Amino acid sequence: MTTWTKTLALxxxxxxxxxxxxxxxxxxxxxPAQLTIAAVQGNEDAALKAVAPLYEQKTGIKIQxxxxxxxxxxxxxVTTFKANAATYDLVMMDDPWMPKFGTDESLQPLDSSxxxxxxSDIPDVVYDVGTWPPPRGAVPPAAKGKPQHLIGITxxxxxxxxxxxxxxxxxxxxxxxxxxxxxxxxxxNFYGYVIRGKAxxxxxxxxxxxxWSFGGDVFDQNWNVTIDNAASxxxxxxxxxxxxxxxxxxxxxxxxxxxxxxxxxGQAYQTTVWPGEITDxxxxxxxxxxxxxxxxxxxxxxxxxKGIGMMGNWLLGIPKASPNGQAAxxxxxxxxSSETQKTYVDKGGIxxxxxxxxxxxxxxxxxxxxxLAKSLDAVPNxxxxxDQWNAVxxxxxxxxxxxxAGTVTPEAAVTKAADQIxxxxxxxxx
Amino acid sequence: MxxxxxxxxFLIVTYPFVLAIIQSLQATNGGAFVGLQNYVIxxxxxxxxxxxxxxxxxxxxxxxxxxxLGLGLALLVHRTVKSPALRAVFFxxxxxxxxxxxxxxGVIARLIYAPGxxxxxxxxxxxxxxxxxxxxxxxxxxxxxxxxxxxxxQWTPFxxxxxxxxxxxxxxxxxxxxxxxxxxxxxxxxxIELIYxxxxxxxxxxxxxxxxxxxxxxxxxxxxxxxxxxxxxxxLYLYRVEFKFSDTGQAAALAVVVLVAVSVLYSLVTRVLxxxxx
Amino acid sequence: MLLPVFAVLAVxxxxxxxxxxxxxxxxxxxxxxxxxxLYPEAPxxxxxxxxxxxxxxxxxxxNSIVVCAATVILALTVGLLITYPITRLEVxxxxxxxxxxxxxxxxxxxxxxxxxxxxxxVRTVGLYDQPLALILIYSLFNLPFTIWMLKGFLxxxxxxxxxxxxxxGASRWTAFRLILLPLAMPGLLAAGVIVFxxxxxxxxxxxxxxSTPNAQTFPVGVQGLVTQFEIIWNDMAAAGAIxxxxxxxxMVLARRYVIAGLTFGVVREK
Numbered sequence: 001m002t003t004w005t006k007t008l009a010l011x012x013x014x015x016x017x018x019x020x021x022x023x024x025x026x027x028x029x030x031x032p033a034q035l036t037i038a039a040v041q042g043n044e045d046a047a048l049k050a051v052a053p054l055y056e057q058k059t060g061i062k063i064q065x066x067x068x069x070x071x072x073x074x075x076x077x078v079t080t081f082k083a084n085a086a087t088y089d090l091v092m093m094d095d096p097w098m099p100k101f102g103t104d105e106s107l108q109p110l111d112s113s114x115x116x117x118x119x120s121d122i123p124d125v126v127y128d129v130g131t132w133p134p135p136r137g138a139v140p141p142a143a144k145g146k147p148q149h150l151i152g153i154t155x156x157x158x159x160x161x162x163x164x165x166x167x168x169x170x171x172x173x174x175x176x177x178x179x180x181x182x183x184x185x186x187x188x189n190f191y192g193y194v195i196r197g198k199a200x201x202x203x204x205x206x207x208x209x210x211x212w213s214f215g216g217d218v219f220d221q222n223w224n225v226t227i228d229n230a231a232s233x234x235x236x237x238x239x240x241x242x243x244x245x246x247x248x249x250x251x252x253x254x255x256x257x258x259x260x261x262x263x264x265x266g267q268a269y270q271t272t273v274w275p276g277e278i279t280d281x282x283x284x285x286x287x288x289x290x291x292x293x294x295x296x297x298x299x300x301x302x303x304x305x306k307g308i309g310m311m312g313n314w315l316l317g318i319p320k321a322s323p324n325g326q327a328a329x330x331x332x333x334x335x336x337s338s339e340t341q342k343t344y345v346d347k348g349g350i351x352x353x354x355x356x357x358x359x360x361x362x363x364x365x366x367x368x369x370x371x372l373a374k375s376l377d378a379v380p381n382x383x384x385x386x387d388q389w390n391a392v393x394x395x396x397x398x399x400x401x402x403x404x405a406g407t408v409t410p411e412a413a414v415t416k417a418a419d420q421i422x423x424x425x426x427x428x429x430x
Numbered sequence: 431m432x433x434x435x436x437x438x439x440f441l442i443v444t445y446p447f448v449l450a451i452i453q454s455l456q457a458t459n460g461g462a463f464v465g466l467q468n469y470v471i472x473x474x475x476x477x478x479x480x481x482x483x484x485x486x487x488x489x490x491x492x493x494x495x496x497x498x499l500g501l502g503l504a505l506l507v508h509r510t511v512k513s514p515a516l517r518a519v520f521f522x523x524x525x526x527x528x529x530x531x532x533x534x535x536g537v538i539a540r541l542i543y544a545p546g547x548x549x550x551x552x553x554x555x556x557x558x559x560x561x562x563x564x565x566x567x568x569x570x571x572x573x574x575x576x577x578x579x580x581x582x583x584q585w586t587p588f589x590x591x592x593x594x595x596x597x598x599x600x601x602x603x604x605x606x607x608x609x610x611x612x613x614x615x616x617x618x619x620x621x622i623e624l625i626y627x628x629x630x631x632x633x634x635x636x637x638x639x640x641x642x643x644x645x646x647x648x649x650x651x652x653x654x655x656x657x658x659x660x661x662x663x664x665x666l667y668l669y670r671v672e673f674k675f676s677d678t679g680q681a682a683a684l685a686v687v688v689l690v691a692v693s694v695l696y697s698l699v700t701r702v703l704x705x706x707x708x
Numbered sequence: 709m710l711l712p713v714f715a716v717l718a719v720x721x722x723x724x725x726x727x728x729x730x731x732x733x734x735x736x737x738x739x740x741x742x743x744x745x746l747y748p749e750a751p752x753x754x755x756x757x758x759x760x761x762x763x764x765x766x767x768x769x770x771n772s773i774v775v776c777a778a779t780v781i782l783a784l785t786v787g788l789l790i791t792y793p794i795t796r797l798e799v800x801x802x803x804x805x806x807x808x809x810x811x812x813x814x815x816x817x818x819x820x821x822x823x824x825x826x827x828x829x830v831r832t833v834g835l836y837d838q839p840l841a842l843i844l845i846y847s848l849f850n851l852p853f854t855i856w857m858l859k860g861f862l863x864x865x866x867x868x869x870x871x872x873x874x875x876x877g878a879s880r881w882t883a884f885r886l887i888l889l890p891l892a893m894p895g896l897l898a899a900g901v902i903v904f905x906x907x908x909x910x911x912x913x914x915x916x917x918x919s920t921p922n923a924q925t926f927p928v929g930v931q932g933l934v935t936q937f938e939i940i941w942n943d944m945a946a947a948g949a950i951x952x953x954x955x956x957x958x959m960v961l962a963r964r965y966v967i968a969g970l971t972f973g974v975v976r977e978k
Binding site (some may be wrong): 592 | 744807815872919927933939969
Binding site for chain 1 (some may be wrong): 459471476503543545546565566567568652653654657658659662670675676
């Protein structure tokens with residue numbers, strides 16, 4: 001090899017090293033031309049897409065939003081994180097996914113690396129849900145003793161609530177009243193209650209608030225399975241027997257799209273609801289025949305005297321592999337600022353800021369804001385903070401669905417679910 | 431020429447399979463070598479057998495229906511329709527279901543079977559056949575046939591196409607000779623045509639079996655595997671172990687088991703019914 | 709007796725297709741009527757505009773066409789490289805059957821089991837989010853079909869034709885190029901059309917191996933119309949209708965050869 005080629009080769013090698021160093025430098029000081037966000041397709045990312053061009057006008061940084069359907073987004077993130085691929089600078093995540101990504105250490109700490117602090121205008125629970133390990137409740141064995149970090153910031157302040165036809169009757173205060181109203185108002189082609197009962201995730205999302213309000217739970221503080229105790233069983237019976245009696249045929253395969261259709265066409269009295277369904281369908285004059293006839297309230301109370309809502313926040317996080325961490329963090333700060341949030345809400349976004357949720361003018365336009373503010377104030381429950389939650393949800397959702405279909409008794413369903421969950425947790429080291 | 435090409439492909443194909451084997455021997459968290467533990471956990475889980483049973487029922491519903499229906503239609507069209515234009519129309523009709531994205535097929539199926547706004551119940555009630563809605567997707571007894579019917583709709587045309595092509599290749603001389611001997615239409619089919627079609631039928635069974643093992647979209651949209659796990663087919667189960675249970679070790683172990691089982695089945699069948707005549 | 713059976717089958721076949729078209733012509737408000745209407749009361753092409761323009765699926769459609777066309781070329785080339793020797797050269801029947809059976813067994817690889825390892829490989833070689841990654845993998849998964857079909861077509865071309873060329877002094881390559889290839893063209897065409905159609909609706913690999921509209925294909929976009937809380941019924945139906953046009957046209961144009969290809973040559977073997 002001649003000296004000349006040797007020099008060239010060395011120079012090339014040097015360039016490669018410099019280039020890879022630059023790519024790997026944490027925080028990435030220089031300003032990127034573009035930030036790529038992996039987002040969930042649908043109502044939840046619509047406002048994000050709508051405000052993104054404003055950021056480009058302001059900073060010159062283009063925001064590319066790449067959308068995936070709910071299940072596919074999760075698969076996509078799992079595989080991307082597993083490969084430590086620098087594909088996305090920011091990712092949108094459903095809050096039950098946080099334990100998985102927290103355990104796998106897939107995300108950059110937002111507090112220690114980028115100086116994020118809690119804002120008193122935003123409820124603590126919203127920060128707590130983006131913190132790993134969880135600041136309260138049961139902590140997975142593998143996460144015990146690890147330092148706490150903020151790894152996600154909420155951009156969609158979803159909490160599951162309750163809706164009913166306020167033109168036909170008063171607000172139910174308890175689940176007993178829900179049942180009474182359901183029986184009183186049902187007639188042919190008008191259903192007293194709609195169960196979102198499709199197998200796995202849908203039925204579990206519908207059931208957990210009832211379970212908690214009845215004093216039951218999936219786990220206790222030490223990860224012992226409690227889904228088969230007396231309180232939990234009572235909640236299951238309430239869903240698959242009492243409420244089912246007033247629900248349409250085919251509850252076993254009804255998903256959110258179906259129940260919204262029933263409400264919007266004026267064929268149902270009441271059901272649980274996520275904010276996204278309200279803005280998309282129920283309050284959408286183009287498709288809804290019940291706009292203005294429906295009211296939104298926090299979850300009714302159970303025998304325990306408390307009604308407990310369920311969080312379903314969507315958070316933004318910065319993947320470990322993102323080379324543009326600082327720019328991504330700046331975008332989060334901009335997006336969640338009071339000022340941007342006003343435009344965000346205007347475009348149909350679901351806020352978590354108290355000042356916005358309690359704004360009188362905005363409440364006129366968004367009839368669910370008051371209920372959402374109250375739900376957040378009451379500190380809604382989150383789904384158990386375990387990286388095994390997807391598995392637990394699948395097991396529980398399959399057995400509940402069988403009980404709802406009447407192919408097994410509620411007793412058999414909870415026993416079977418408890419056994420399967422125990423095995424799953426044991427195999428996972430709990 | 432054959433060796434380098436096949437060698438390269440062999441590598442590309444085998445590499446992920448080898449990776450799967452390695453993964454199946456490692457712990458999901460941390461990647462420590464755990465021997466056959468993933469296989470034991472995977473094979474001990476009763477859900478696996480429920481999924482296998484569901485897949486078996488599904489296959490038992492769709493495969494005979496598709497094959498008999500496809501064969502019947504191919505025979506019928508071959509015997510009665512002589513106009514090339516009409517045959518071309520049947521061809522085009524058979525292609526359509528095959529080229530619609532599976533997810534769109536699933537969504538249309540949901541619009542037909544769904545509770546409340548499903549077109550099927552609506553029509554049955556309009557025509558007075560039923561008076562109350564039938565809960566197609568919510569009862570085990572109807573959920574599986576409903577899910578299977580989508581498969582039959584989409585894939586019977588494939589069987590028809592292959593077998594219709596098969597009929598065209600039966601030599602005229604043999605048919606004519608049989609007719610001279612006074613053979614009935616039935617015995618002509620049974621003794622001549624079916625013999626020619628046999629290797630095609632074996633091929634169809636294998637292609638369809640491979641597809642049944644990967645059915646996903648329309649089941650997911652229609653029932654999500656329910657009621658209970660009545661319609662949780664093997665593919666849904668594998669998907670859940672991989673992405674919902676996040677148990678990559680167990681998922682890899684199950685994939686290896688499935689692959690080995692199917693290969694054994696395949697070699698057994700081709701030994702009994704060789705695809706190649708020699 | 710046959711006629712009523714035929715009529716029932718015709719209705720069962722046609723209704724879902726009718727429902728697809730009818731739904732694709734309905735506006736969003738019509739989908740939210742309490743009583744179902746069996747035909748679009750105010751037909752609109754808005755869902756088609758939504759899908760192609762507003763949602764930007766036109767780009768995805770272009771990606772799909774590029775990926776599938778390139779897959780056809782690659783799969784046919786490799787298919788020929790494998791089937792030429794086993795049909796034209798002296799190869800023992802054991803090798804021949806072995807290759808054919810192995811090709812078929814490829815189809816049994818459950819995609820869900822290999823998608824994650826392939827993802828790792830594709831990332832390592834820098835093909836992530838590149839159409840080329842999909843092209844390579846689709847070619848691979850379509851090889852079984854291609855091999856079986858080409859084998860059928862090639863076997864039907866008598867060896868004597870080529871041998872005559874050899875005795876006139878033609879090299880193997882010349883004989884292949886000038887004699888065999890033109891004769892095999894219909895078969896290649898048929899195989900090509902079938903491979904195109906089969907790659908057209910693939911979803912899992914297209915999802916996992918791409919990340920942006922740079923390489924995402926049409927089915928990936930279509931899947932997005934099922935959101936967490938809502939299914940965009942009319943857009944979905946329109947997308948389904950759009951998706952079926954191109955493969956259908958190709959298939960119908962190549963109809964004669966496709967029919968011949970679908971027997972995989974197994975029937976004529978003697």
